[in-house]
Amino acid sequence: MKPSSRPSTSSPSCPAALPFPLTALRMRLTCVPETPVHLEGLKAGTLLRGALLSVMLRTTCPLTGVPYERRKEVDPEHVATCPVCWLIQANEQPGNERRGYLITPPLPPADTYLPGQPFSFHITLLGKATTYIPYFIISSHEMGRTGVGKGRGRFTLHHIHAELSPPGTTSRPEEWEMRAPDDLTVRMPPTYLTHQHILSAAEALLPRMRRPRLTLHFLTPLRLVHENHLVKTPEFLPFFTRLLERVDMLASRHADAPPRPPGERTRLHDLAARVRLHHHTTRWEDVKTWSSRTRRHTWISGLVGSATYTAPPEVWEALLPWLLWGTVVQVGKDAVKGNGVFLVSLS
Structure with missing residues (x-):
């Protein structure tokens, strides 16, 4: 080749x-x-x-x-x-x-x-x-x-x-x-x-939002830890916090990006706190795999299903680009192994 x-x-x-x-x-x-x-x-x-x-x-x-x-x-x-x-x-x-x-x-x-x-x-x-x-x-x-x-x-x-x-x-x-x-x-x-591709995609999606609702479809297990506990309900703030941390760490480590300014991080966090879980159909999937290197089983369980959230249009306008980055890099633990795959749809 x-x-x-x-x-x-x-x-x-x-x-x-x-x-x-x-x-x-x-x-x-x-x-x-x-x-x-x-x-x-x-x-x-x-x-x-x-x-x-x-x-x-x-x-x-x-x-x-x-x-x-x-x-x-x-x-x-x-x-x-x-x-x-x-x-x-x-x-x-x-x-x-x-x-x-x-x-x-x-x-x-x-x-x-x-x-x-x-x-x-x-x-x-x-x-x-x-x-x-x-x-x-x-x-x-x-x-x-x-x-x-x-x-x-x-x-x-x-x-x-x-x-x-x-x-x-x-x-x-x-x-x-x-x-x-x-x-x-x-x-x-x-x-x-x-x-720029991400921003262009977000700009094209926003006019299709008829109501201030957005749905995330978790296609492989979403495994999040918040305050030392596994997250088993898809509340938006813990999800978005982990997503932004992952995106920023990847940019820092693999693209030499400077740290996100504290004011910008606080602004996005405050906006994410305004998002409310409207309803969800997620379930917890227990999955474990065998590691030939460590010679033991590893749990990669997590949430799968869909969750719909509500927020004012200006909130989605600010958060959507980072949600779209999340669809590229996946979110949560074991993302490198295929966990945390999700898609965004607008209601």
Whole structure:
């Protein structure tokens, strides 16, 4: 597979002077199973991520047998340039991921995909993580060859598209074909998803709001902790607080963004406090996965379903761009594994 020349993380349409410099490359990978692929519904993101990193470890990292916490001692120069070490060690606080990549599993979730039944999943790379685009594409191809999930189901990576609009904001999303079927050449998009794309999507959505209501559809488990307790009712303020923290931390770590001014953070927090939960149909889904690295089960349970909120129009006008960023980067614990996927719809 021959990746073409790749753009820098500051593309012409996203100069460094923008007030919010985070960029995202959201790749949709369409796959065709050769044997039954068992992704086990809500466990799909974890299984895909585990298989992807396993391929990367096996094919690109000579320190595979060295514990992650000791790799800097063994070979600091290697750790500074190895994509796998960078991706894993970008998270220094387990369970509080700020890695520069994330997986969005196939939606709606399905347990099994039969031979010839296509499915798609997304890999999103943020800011500096776009440096490692070729590794992700090559490893995804190899993952299909070696298999994923129970029984190691194999698939062919059919094609790859870059999506240039926030998920769910338009019936015909802007996209760029990065890899066509039966073509080994990867064509990089002319731009990544930028804050300007987010603002444009928000401006297009707001006129469609007939009533001051907004609905969030939680498609994979939303796992939030607020005041040291798991959140089991989708109140808006804890959700938005975690969302803004995640977006800001990702921008700081992967796009060298300066801290959000305290006054701006307080303004957004006060606006979010004005949002009221109108009604919801969420439920708590218990999900646990097995880690071959730690040799133990991990709970990735959370809320799924829909919640409708009410607020004055000026509140939604200010908060909607950050909600749309949340649809790109996902929210809550285990987002890197596919948790916290949600979409926005206007009532």
